[in-house]
Amino acid sequence: MIVVNARFLTQSTTGIQRFATEIARELLRLRADVVLAVPRGPIDPRGLDETRIVRVGRLAGHAWEQIDLPLFARRRGAVVLGLASTGPVWYRPQVSTHHDVTWLRHPDSFGRRFRAVYGLIVPRLIDHSERLLTVSAFSRGEIAAHFGISPEKLTIVPNAADARFRPADDDAPRATERYLLAVSSPNAHKNFARMIDGFRRFSRAHPDVELRVVGSQTRSFARQEYDASDARVRFLGRVDDAALAELYRGALAFVFPSLYEGFGIPPLEAQQCGCPVIAARAASLPEVLGDSALFVDPYDVGDLAAAMARIVDDDGLRARLSDEGLRNARRFSWRTSAERVSRVLDDVVAETAPRSREPHRVGL
Template structure:
């Protein structure tokens, strides 16, 4: 499926052009913005709220935090209030819900699946993915049941659901029967990582000059086993090429050390400092990302924004993001993954072509466009 991010540039124009009939009082759950370790979900909330504050000139926004945010977390605005409402456990369903009952906003926005159990008024919620449906074994039973119940509830209770991709929108309809009329696909933005000193980052993580890169949590959903098998096959087919495979990320739930056992050329870095990601992408021959399921695959667009060619799965949301700017492969086919690696490793003009196309593709995904669509939803809900 070709990326339709260009359609959202129209959404930006529409949102900016709307003259709101009245001020909308907006409540936003900003509790994920103050966690110590920022992952994709937390970054989504932070970047979207920042862009929304910059774009909004009319509506009253109240941000609700469980913990005290740092002073520079969000831009200053006279029409944005920050409220810290501490509570140790079940913050969403007790403390945040109580604040909503007291403040009675016109609309509540939760950027991560879970709406409070009981509250008044209209609501918008973002559903990022339904990976727990495809890989239940990757979650403890209690967590899986909670994710399923809260996502089902939010999909029913919300007036509008924002889905990170058409693949997620389709999953909401398949698993929960959510009507397409209450789902709006709003692609997140992607910020180009800062590209620092490539040689310095190589030395820091003890990496060779040429390498294929995977970046993400090392877990079954990311298809690490088949990726390593494909790399081993590629090495067998190219005995004189010493290009390595770098697996950059922490070891996740159900990580299996047998995935990489007895395979030469593998480098496992552990967690990567955020400041090093850009140089890690820029120094790679290609990003190889044959994930079995992604609600939205940030690494493929981050790599493209750094000029790095991409090999990605032909499933879930990844074809929407890659479009014609990378190679798509069947993630279950080890030979197909290895063939794509061979194609890129041996064809410099092809790598240069994907380098140029990748820049253009990644540039379509901006937080300003995402925020404009969210603002339009607030004004038209």
């Protein structure tokens, strides 16, 4: 049996929870031996097969992960699969996922309690996992270097964009408002302060263009404050996927100036909607986006402003980046990524279970 640590269904959806949800969704379709274990109490099933969600124990949060979850898995002789960075530190056999080490590279983006919990859990979880998953070659190198492990222990399982993010229908009305779009939690490493400064420089010659910012901070992150006095910078908060897809489709371009990303799902979502992308030449973004984006120096406000002006003023550039972005987004698939996870699980089952036990595959 494979027991997925599905505590992510009790959390708000950010990039990590999106990855966990979509990989779990595909694994349920691929394998008959997978169940999702969750704490008792309210959850958001996110369209997952609720007949395979099992409520376990009486605790919550990290205590549930360290006590109730491993007890449940141990009684069933199961492999535990963690998809969201934390898990039972002493349980074996286990496969755990580590998306990046942003909390180490940019500690100013995170609260003290978050850093302390990760500092206790993550090194021990890495030590006690049979296999490790991560989302990019960049993150594999960062994790291996920091924790002193072989990169061969880490399997790359890329993110993807949901099928709900797609270009506008040919007969759909075109947006009449002119705006640039940014999507992220506004934490220090997301580089929003420089982006806003760059936009204000850009807007001196483009007063008819707005900057719309989607997202909000969670309790895990250190609070960042920005000057919201400019009426052309609109903070929209959280929106659902349908509204987000419409924003991508209507935007002149998507701006992603982040200093550090293990992968970065929002640029792929934008590309899959046909929206051209401006991205930081930093961390994993050149790996994920290849030649399909207009790259900038994320520390250079002038470069950010110039890129905004270039993409807004050049219809041909926007059309080319839209086409290249659509091609780039097709490189990634939740099903393909889940198949990689399934093969890792088969390897761990074969190494830890009796020889007579066969892998449980459906549709592979």
